[in-house]
Amino acid sequence: MKKIYVVGIGPGAYEQMTIRAAKALESCEVIIGYTVYVDLVREHFAGKEFLTTPMKQEVERCRMAFETASAGKTTAMICSGDAGVYGMSGLMLEIGEEYPEVEVECVPGVTAAIGGASVLGAPLIHDFAVISLSDLLTPWEKIEKRLLAAAGADFVICLYNPSSKKRYDYLQKACDLILKYQPESLVCATVSNIGREGEQKQIYTLGELRNAKVDMFTTVFIGNSQTKEINGAMVTPRGYRI
Amino acid sequence: MKKIYVVGIGPGAYEQMTIRAAKALESCEVIIGYTVYVDLVREHFAGKEFLTTPMKQEVERCRMAFETASAGKTTAMICSGDAGVYGMSGLMLEIGEEYPEVEVECVPGVTAAIGGASVLGAPLIHDFAVISLSDLLTPWEKIEKRLLAAAGADFVICLYNPSSKKRYDYLQKACDLILKYQPESLVCATVSNIGREGEQKQIYTLGELRNAKVDMFTTVFIGNSQTKEINGAMVTPRGYRI
Numbered sequence: 001m002k003k004i005y006v007v008g009i010g011p012g013a014y015e016q017m018t019i020r021a022a023k024a025l026e027s028c029e030v031i032i033g034y035t036v037y038v039d040l041v042r043e044h045f046a047g048k049e050f051l052t053t054p055m056k057q058e059v060e061r062c063r064m065a066f067e068t069a070s071a072g073k074t075t076a077m078i079c080s081g082d083a084g085v086y087g088m089s090g091l092m093l094e095i096g097e098e099y100p101e102v103e104v105e106c107v108p109g110v111t112a113a114i115g116g117a118s119v120l121g122a123p124l125i126h127d128f129a130v131i132s133l134s135d136l137l138t139p140w141e142k143i144e145k146r147l148l149a150a151a152g153a154d155f156v157i158c159l160y161n162p163s164s165k166k167r168y169d170y171l172q173k174a175c176d177l178i179l180k181y182q183p184e185s186l187v188c189a190t191v192s193n194i195g196r197e198g199e200q201k202q203i204y205t206l207g208e209l210r211n212a213k214v215d216m217f218t219t220v221f222i223g224n225s226q227t228k229e230i231n232g233a234m235v236t237p238r239g240y241r242i
Numbered sequence: 243m244k245k246i247y248v249v250g251i252g253p254g255a256y257e258q259m260t261i262r263a264a265k266a267l268e269s270c271e272v273i274i275g276y277t278v279y280v281d282l283v284r285e286h287f288a289g290k291e292f293l294t295t296p297m298k299q300e301v302e303r304c305r306m307a308f309e310t311a312s313a314g315k316t317t318a319m320i321c322s323g324d325a326g327v328y329g330m331s332g333l334m335l336e337i338g339e340e341y342p343e344v345e346v347e348c349v350p351g352v353t354a355a356i357g358g359a360s361v362l363g364a365p366l367i368h369d370f371a372v373i374s375l376s377d378l379l380t381p382w383e384k385i386e387k388r389l390l391a392a393a394g395a396d397f398v399i400c401l402y403n404p405s406s407k408k409r410y411d412y413l414q415k416a417c418d419l420i421l422k423y424q425p426e427s428l429v430c431a432t433v434s435n436i437g438r439e440g441e442q443k444q445i446y447t448l449g450e451l452r453n454a455k456v457d458m459f460t461t462v463f464i465g466n467s468q469t470k471e472i473n474g475a476m477v478t479p480r481g482y483r484i
Contacts, residue, residue, distance in 0.1 A: 008360075011350075015262040018252060018352060022261060059482055082352075084359045086480065090367035093477045094484055108360035110260060110350045114250075114324050118350035122325075122332035126380070127388055129371040129397060137481035138368070142396070146369055149395035153388040155371060235335045238328065239379035240301055242336060 002102045004069045006089045008082035008109020009037060012195025014044045016115065021107045025076050032065045033078040040196075041078065049073075062091050066099045082111035086132055086160055113158040116191040116219040119201050121233025123189065123221045127155055133170045134161035147174050151181040156227065156236055159220035162190075171220065175210035178222060182206055187223040189234045190214055203229055244344045246311045248331045250324035250351020251279060254437025256286045258357065263349050267318050274307045275320040282438075283320065291315075304333050308341045324353035328374055328402055355400040358433040358461040361443055363475025365431065365463045369397055375412045376403035389416050393423040398469065398478055401462035404432075413462065417452035420464060424448055429465040431476045432456055445471055 005024040010016030025031060025045050031038065035052040042050060051068070053061040062077065069075040079087040089106045096104050117124045129150035135143060150157050157178070162171045178186075184207035192200045192215070204212055206222065214220060227236040247266040252258030267273060267287050273280065277294040284292060293310070295303040304319065311317040321329040331348045338346050359366045371392035377385060392399050399420070404413045420428075426449035434442045434457070446454055448464065456462060469478045 008356075010260060015265065016260055018258055018260050019264060020257040023257065059484060082356050082360075084356065084364045084366050085370075086367065087364075089360070090364035090477050090480055091482050091484075093363050093472050093475050094479060094482075097472060106360040106364065108253075108352045108356045110324075110352060111356060114326065114350045114353060114356070117326045118250075118324075118331070118348040121335050121348065122329075124326050124372075125328065125332035127371070127373045127385075128327075129369070129392070130366075131369045143369075146395045146397060149391040149397075150371070153391035154384070155388060155391075230335050230339060233335050235332050237336060238332055240333050240336075242301060242333075 002069050002072065003074050004065055004092070004102055004104050005076040005107055006083045006092050006104060007076050007078050007107045008087065008111070009041055009078050009080060010110040010195065011081055011112055011115035013040045016110060016195045018109065021109060024107050027074060028076040029073040030068050030075045031078060032061060032068065032075060037078050037080050058088065058091060062088060062095045066095060066102055069102045070099055081115070082109040084108065085111040085130065112160065112194055112219040115194045116221065119191045119194060119199065120189050120221060121230065121235045123223060123227060123234040123236050124156055124158065125236045125238050126224065128158060129155040130158045130160065132160040133167065133174055144177060147177045148180065151178040154224045156224045157222040161216060162218055162220045163214045164216055171212065171214055172210050175206060179206060187227045187229055187234055189221045190218050192218045194219065203232065203234060244311050244314065245316050246307055246334070246344055246346050247318040247349055248325045248334050248346060249318050249320050249349045250329065250353070251283055251320050251322060252352040252437065253323055253354055253357035255282045258352060258437045260351065263351060266349050269316060270318040271315040272310050272317045273320060274303060274310065274317060279320050279322050300330065300333060304330060304337045308337060308344055311344045312341055323357070324351040326350065327353040327372065354402065354436055354461040357436045358463065361433045361436060361441065362431050362463060363472065363477045365465060365469060365476040365478050366398055366400065367478045367480050368466065370400060371397040372400045372402065374402040375409065375416055386419060389419045390422065393420040396466045398466045399464040401464070403458065404460055404462045405456045406458055413454065413456055414452050417448060421448060429469045429471055429476055431463045432460050434460045436461065445474065445476060
């Protein structure tokens with residue numbers, strides 16, 4: 001059967017992907033993805049055909065993958081992190097309805113929440129919520145409702161897409177909502193360029209985070225009431241008696 | 243400096259870990275973990291010293307790792323999935339305060355939410371909450387509050403530890419709480435033995451899930467109002483116009 005792998009390559013370059021992901025890419029003739037991610041893996045898969053599309057052409061990129069696979073070339077669609085968390089695997093399965101001759105296999109990867117948490121220490125060790133602040137495809141009212149619900153129930157919160165040029169004040173807005181339930185002193189942190197050159201982490205209080213500078217390569221972590229800093233690491237205890 | 247790696251090996255056996263995780267384990271003299279997980283990796287790391295402790299001896303296992311590293315042997319503490327999600331990395335960093343001579347490095351892995359989602363299709367493509375139903379270390383009232391908050395804000399929900407012998411009716415209790423906000427027809431699913439022999443998936447409605455048989459090797463996925471089934475896959479659309 002004709003085949004497409006939808007592969008999460010993890011947060012950074014080659015070593016951050018699973019052995020299964022590397023084997024899947026090795027088995028393909030064509031690797032397709034957003035330009036930045038293709039450049040992260042290109043040197044490790046010599047001899048493959050690489051196809052790229054720019055940002056915001058997600059639907060076109062998916063169709064390109066199915067057309068390639070349908071023409072008989074085993075194909076991989078790659079995503080940063082995990083393809084199933086704000087990635088392409090949903091859209092691929094939706095568009096895949098039009099290509100019943102192509103089998104889709106999703107290969108999981110380390111998403112930014114998991115990768116960033118390991119850089120910081122152990123912020124997600126207990127119940128957590130993952131929320132994207134991008135209102136490109138989601139109404140802000142829904143994002144607001146989720147931020148309030150998560151803060152009110154004392155979830156650790158991981159924020160994706162905390163900022164962009166147009167949405168420069170969204171992290172501030174999110175912090176203001178969380179401050180309705182959590183104290184200014186709450187332990188928070190950011191990680192940028194997880195697993196890549198220029199990786200940076202910073203611990204904040206929730207009050208400080210409100211004014212922090214973040215960009216689209218930053219993942220934000222907001223602790224729960226138990227979260228603490230231990231020697232520069234952000235740690236949410238699970239409750240074991242030491 | 244003396245060193246401990248806290249390594250998430252992913253949901254299954256060898257291929258599900260990252261290349262970075264495999265290299266970290268390769269660089270160690272001693273690999274420590276819960277018996278079941280050590281047995282999953284043992285054959286791939288010949289010549290290492292393997293130490294195991296049974297379940298519920300988490301604190302002892304962490305101390306054993308620090309004592310080993312402190313004695314000069316580079317050591318890995320392995321966890322199933324990711325060590326930062328209901329895993330050992332928090333406890334390791336807490337106990338690490340007593341061993342300032344040992345550096346702790348957390349190596350991320352594919353947690354059951356991410357691995358299970360890739361088996362099902364793409365249920366977590368949008369905002370989601372991860373909740374453990376185990377009340378061993380968390381009061382049930384807090385779990386209940388989080389279930390209600392997550393369902394009320396239309397998060398996709400991933401449940402860890404949905405059942406045990408003592409907690410045989412906890413999934414039913416959780417479904418009843420979620421049913422206060424979501425319809426009986428909501429698309430849900432379970433995955434057992436993710437990435438291992440005997441892997442099984444099953445799609446349910448929320449009404450059916452209430453009576454499903456699950457065990458401690460099952461991860462449960464509860465959709466949001468947009469989640470649908472596409473050819474046996476559980477998919478939460480992100481909102482792209484196809």
